[in-house]
Amino acid sequence: MADYTCTSCGAPVAVKNRFSKVIVCDYCGTHMKIQEEGGLNEQGKYPKLAVVPSIFKVGASGTILGKPFSALGFMRYKYSGGHFDEWFLDYDGQPSWFAEDEGTYTLYTNLEEAVDVSAVASLKPGMIFTLGGKKVMVKEKGNAEIEGGEGELSFYLEPGTKVSYIEGISEGKKISIEYSEDEVELFSGRVLLRRDIEVR
Numbered sequence: 067m068a069d070y071t072c073t074s075c076g077a078p079v080a081v082k083n084r085f086s087k088v089i090v091c092d093y094c095g096t097h098m099k100i101q102e103e104g105g106l107n108e109q110g111k112y113p114k115l116a117v118v119p120s121i122f123k124v125g126a127s128g129t130i131l132g133k134p135f136s137a138l139g140f141m142r143y144k145y146s147g148g149h150f151d152e153w154f155l156d157y158d159g160q161p162s163w164f165a166e167d168e169g170t171y172t173l174y175t176n177l178e179e180a181v182d183v184s185a186v187a188s189l190k191p192g193m194i195f196t197l198g199g200k201k202v203m204v205k206e207k208g209n210a211e212i213e214g215g216e217g218e219l220s221f222y223l224e225p226g227t228k229v230s231y232i233e234g235i236s237e238g239k240k241i242s243i244e245y246s247e248d249e250v251e252l253f254s255g256r257v258l259l260r261r262d263i264e265v266r
């Protein structure tokens with residue numbers, strides 16, 4: 067979509083997706099915001115993340131449930147139990163997130179509901195709340211910290227940012243809420259089997 071050069075090391079960086087807001091230089095790890103008017107704004111340089119086995123790598127493509135995807139980037143979170151990665155995908159032309167967690171796979175698409183941080187922060191496991199007219203049951207709540215990112219991403223939090231997350235269930239779908247001090251990201255997801263995912 068747009069070709070730039072890294073603000074730090076001058077390496078070529080290509081932004082492939084119109085939903086991307088941030089790109090991480092593959093060579094030096096500099097994080098750059100993609101300006102609406104074009105151009106890149108340097109956010110900082112962070113060490114490259116350790117390679118963790120995954121079914122994807124940045125730039126991978128294939129199909130999920132028979133529809134094309136490309137893996138644009140990922141964010142890594144650390145929490146008390148270890149790490150988890152969330153992949154940003156172009157899935158059949160739509161921005162989507164994909165979570166891989168101990169052999170379970172969930173494909174998330176954004177929900178645009180307005181939810182305020184204080185309402186979300188007071189939820190506890192076992193509670194039921196209403197979202198877009200649907201009942202959601204809270205299954206889990208926890209805290210994590212952004213470790214870093216790679217590739218391009220549709221939303222961005224600086225490494226070191228503390229986030230809280232809530233996992234819920236609504237009508238057989240997974241609901242995932244991530245929130246920091248002033249921002250809430252809300253996703254609705256479906257669980258996939260390994261055979262639903264074909265990586266070329």
Ligand SMILES: [Zn+2]
Pocket residue numbers: 072073074075076077091092093094095096
């Ligand atoms: Zn660079």
